[in-house]
Amino acid sequence: MKGQPLDHLLDRCLQDLARTGDVEATLRSYRREADRLRPLLTIAATMSNYYTSVPDPPGSLAAGRKRLLDAAARQQEQAQPAIPILRKRRPKMKFAFAAKLISTILAIVVGTTAIGGGVALAADDSLPGDSLYPVKLTIEDIRLNMALTPGSQVDLALQFAEERTQEIKRLAGQEQPVPDEVVARMEQHIQRAMNQAAWASEEEMPGLLERIAQRTQTQAQTLEQLHTRVQVQNQTQLQAAQQVCQQAHEQAMAGLASPQAFRSRYQQRDGMPEEITPPEPPTREPQNNQGGSQGTGGPDQNPAGTPQGGQQGNEEQGQNQQQEQNQNQQQEQNQNQQQDKNRARINSKSRTKTNSRSRTRTNNKSKTRTSSKNRNRISNRSRIKTNSKSKTRASNKNRSKISSRIRKGPRVSTLQTSPLPHPKVVEDQRAEIIDRERK
Amino acid sequence: VTSERALLKRARICDEEALGILYDQYAPLIYSYLYRRVHDAQIAEDLTSEVFVRMLQAIQSQKLWHTSFRGWLYRIAHNLVVDHYRKQPAALALALDEELMADEEDLDSALAEQLSRQRLQAAIGLLTSDQQQVLALRFGEQLPAREVAEIMGKSVGAVEALQHRALAALRRILQKGR
Helix, strand or coil: CCCCCHHHHHHHHHHHHHHHCCHHHHHHHHHHHHHHHHHHHHHHHHHHHHHHCCCCCCCCCHHHHHHHHHHHHHHHHHHCCHHHHHHHHHHHHHHHHHHHHHHHHHHHHHHHCHHHHHHHHHHCCCCCCCCCHHHHHHHHHHHHHHCCCHHHHHHHHHHHHHHHHHHHHHHHHCCCCCCHHHHHHHHHHHHHHHHHHHHCCCCCHHHHHHHHHHHHHHHHHHHHHHCCCCCHHHHHHHHHHHHHHHHHHHHHHHHHHCHHHHHHHHHHHHCCHHHCCCCCCCCCCCHHHCCHHHHHHHHHHCCCCCHHHHHHCCHHHHHHHHHHHHHHHHHHHHHHHHHHHHHHHHHHHHHHHHCCCCCCCCCCCCCCCCCHHHHHHCCCCCCCCCCCCCHHHHHHHHHHHCCHHHHCCCCCCCCCCCCCCCHHHHHHHHHHHHHHHHC | CHHHHHHHHHHHCCCHHHHHHHHHHHHHHHHHHHHHHHCCHHHHHHHHHHHHHHHHHHHHCCCCCCCCHHHHHHHHHHHHHHHHHHHCHHHHHCCCCHHHCCCHHHHHHHHHCCCCHHHHHHHHHCCCHHHHHHHHHHHHCCCCHHHHHHHHCCCHHHHHHHHHHHHHHHHHHHHHCC
16 A cells, blocks of 8 residues: 555545445554545545435436437437438539529629629628628628538628628618618528528537527627617617527527427428528629529519509509509608718718729610619719629619619618519609700 | 447437337436436436437437446536536525534534535535536446546546545535635
8 A cells, every 4th residue: 555646545445435334444454544534534424425315306207208209209200201301402402503603603703804803892891772782792692602511601691690780780880770671681691590500410510500509699799789879760670680699599509409309490491501592682682593583583572563463464553553653752752862862971981992983874775674672772973884794784774774863762672662663664754854854 | 238239229220119228227327416416306307308318319420439328328417417507507505604614623523423415515516517526426326436537538547636636625615614
């Protein structure tokens, strides 16, 4: 025993004590160190007695048994459709690959054009209502579609959701109204991240959920801090955004606690992550929506009763509706003129960064095919130089056709506001104004 | 051992009978350990249930254990205890009171009379998580230092030292309340 460290000696003593159950009897074999060991053995004997009394479990552990077997049964059920899921997944993966390919090509085109890089950089700081904001959203969509792994998709989606939070913060700081679409888009990003996590591998999912939980919580805290500073008009949007983040945090935490339940809930609810159509930006549709999703979304986006529906069925009714819309537009014009002036002032400040003072060249041949959402977002002074060969420039040409009075017109940019006016209405209105000016 | 391996193999494919046998065999042990750590029968039972659900998820994803299956269950249980105290740090509400403090001379006699459960529980609550774990495994579960070392992912020497420090710290706390 000589030379043995006290730690080891104590352990041997404890083994003897467990056999004999008597401290003094045990210490007889360790007389040299007895004085040092005695107090420790006394405590150890007390501990052994303390630990022996364990009450019976209140539920006789039956609930745990049932829970385990239920979980096993659920897993067995989920294991059954494994092959059908794979079969179902394959064509969608092809579609996803095609979408990514298109996005990549678009990104290359945008990247290599002369203004692409500069605009992208300038758009980075833009806010809802700025002329470059749609560019920023489009670039985000492209980047999301180019992300190949669930991890990178989740990170990007969370990054863009955080960007929406920063936009809310900046708009509130400038005492500007926060559009509902910012909150809606934030929700879409978070939803996308959750969906990606639900389809990730079992090894990857906990890490992704932890990231979602952590970052949405940070966002919720940031928004919480804004409550005291934000003006009344933005309180609703702020609360909605905070609720979105808080719920996402809670769902991610729940997912960490029971991954299988989380996975099955999201997979049943949302389908494949690739199926999620990117959220519609506040001012214009992202470029990647021009391919697949437009076809399915087109009819649905045009609610029944709009002039488009009326033309086919009842032409007179359609014209009446057009007139009503024109009247509404005029009323909204007056209401929103002051708002647009304020926005134009802010835009002129931000324009120092974006070099957007250049005027758009007008082209009377182009058709007004782009949605009026896009047109109305453009402020009077900020115009991007257009090129008739490029699609994006074509849309700008269309915008530039509208006279300045129409540009100041109704702001129907929010997704939830009145249905889009028929192009013909806009054409008529434009012709009328031009005639009046000529006279 | 062979039968346990066979049971685990069947458990991996969610064989309910095998899972039931494993549960019946190990749930009481895990419950006892958890009770010794959280001092609440209901919480211990809930956590026991969670241990086995996690075990099922882990064996599904081929996460193998490096120690014995029992040791692996103790590890899961320990992690749940840590999570539990992280969420509910008020477990130390049983603060040491004046009654708990005893003079050096009285200490041995006081121990001989068996300190009340509540007093000792409060004193144990002041130890570190590792120290509490080593005491629960060594004196509660009566596991040898070698197996405790495997469960805790430490060397045998480290466990012996930890055990020594835990007992010395407990004595100090009971003696002076430091």
